Amino acid sequence: MTAPAASAAPTVDVHAHVLLPEVEALVAGLPGHGEARALDARRNGPAALAVSGPMVRERLPRLTDLTVRLAAMDAQGVDVQLVSPSPSHYHYWTDEETAEKVCRLANEATAAHCSAAPGRLRGLGLVPLQHPGHTVRALDHALDQGLAGVEISSHAPGRELSDPAYEPFWTRAEETGAIVFLHPFGCTLDERLDQWYLSNTVGQPTENAVALSHLIFSGVLDRHPGLKLVAAHGGGYLPTHIGRSDHAWSARPDAGAGCAHPPSSYLRRLYFDSLVHDPHVLRELVRAAGADRVLLGSDFPFDMGTEDPVGALRAAHLPQADFDAVRGANASALLDLALS
Template sequence: MSAERSVTVDVHAHVLLPSLQAGVEQRAPELVAEAAALELRRNGAESLKINGGMIGSRIGKLTDIHARLADMDEQGVDTQWVSASPNHFYPWAPEGIAVWAAGEANRLIAEHVAHAPDRLIGLGLVPLQHPDRIVEYLDDAVLGRGLAGVEISSFAGDVELSHPGLEPFWARAAELGCVVFLHPFGCSLDERLDRFYLSNTVGQPAENAVALSHLIFSGVLDRHPGLRLVVAHGGGYLPLSIGRSDRAWTARPEARGCEHPPSSYLRKLWFDTVVHDPIALRRLVETVGGARVLLGSDYPFDMGLDDPLAFVRSADLPNEIVDRIVGANARALLDAKVRA
């Protein structure tokens, strides 16, 4: 690490856990088959075939610590926050499989980051579709395994992020001061996005926007102001179209579940830089503030940023804001967790 520059932190990077996948397949082969059918319906055969080749070519990057560290050095990234590849969420799984998978993911992620504790920070998993068990596995991740927080999807089955059963989870996450990283897996639009890779290009930002809207309009952020929620993909469509949400809050009584205009809550969250467009990154900074944007790459997937630092610098932001985005904001967020 150079003493002449700030420490850089990538908050959006993934790890693949083959032994976890094998364990789920062994315990519930019929459910794995159902999940595969759902993936085919959502993504289409062409995208699934390409995904298989893309992931296959990146297995080393997703599993081997030496490959990860070498890529980080090449990118100029000093620290990565490592979270599970979203295919490990298992939102279709019944309670027994779901809780086993969450606990095993927490163990494996902790083992992975322990190989380079000065470079890697881990985020675990919780069984989102089983709210009665979610606090238990949040504690397992943060207190039991020493992880910085957990990664969650935008929804799981019939559990939206506004679900009343998640109130204990939000309260506990705020109490622990841990990171909650919101990263979608799949999109509820299903077959409408099964071609042209719309399942990702449209589906991911749409899911981010829907999930954040559930959190905001339901008052979750009013009730739990201490939440440290980091949102992948720059929050999707919501930060760029938040004016429509504010209008609904003003005009529609059923949209008044939150105390303040929806736009005010964006400055209480954190967002990564995986937006692929320098203009969109500038708009994100204008909307949420320079202290609320964090460097992300989506390493090592093909829809990520190959050179995340160069992308941030291409947005023509003030040097002070760039320094915050590429490292200072993430370090401050974790420092606040330590003090909590």
């Protein structure tokens, strides 16, 4: 499908979440669950947990109730959401059998949620990054459910996204045209970020930058140029600090050994959501990656998102063609949305 006319394209939010209680019921009480929850508590700190619990409970209707979601979308002026499971559902601590159950349940539940409003919602599933040998099957299962692709974190325990064990997954994602939404959950800086919600404000953009750097410097994007990878949170710190990566690539043989081109050139092979919370940073993201590579994102409905994604985009004062591209034309083409 050719890209729709920018002015006619629907407004598409590619960063929106659904909460799946059935996934949490599946893993509750299993060996390793308590340890995973304790690690999450250490990484975030008690003050953050005291705020996050009530915040999620208050937003539970928007995360689970289709009617409430659609009403909120209407209020925001959003026509279509690309809905992904809450990253809290990754559960990369689970064994192979449980991980397969988690992914299948998440895929089926997300597909069911989205299928109730097919003109308004598209969905993403999950794959078990902790078990690379199962990722292709989980991706195929997600696509079989009618989902547009899958959501992944920035790493799995003991494995970076540059790990050769993921090559079959990247190959399958590329050949199927599946969207891979890179959304970190948790930061390995751990207790260094356990105050003032640094686990999110610093941790998420750091994890995005590290994960994308692994994909660039390792040559994954050279080997899979057709990969449709969307980075949450505007790609974190990387797009605005990519000059340092370019310098290392040209100045040091160890930095430049894995990828064929300057790191900055790969930004135009990736997609980024617009959720950077600063109009000046958003303008720089558009400059660095290209207006055709930035997609509207809100992190619906969490408090670290934006209640007015179109307004946040408008505040960047982009040229009208760029505004329309980010607002929906780019995502419409990526998701192959038919115009009504």
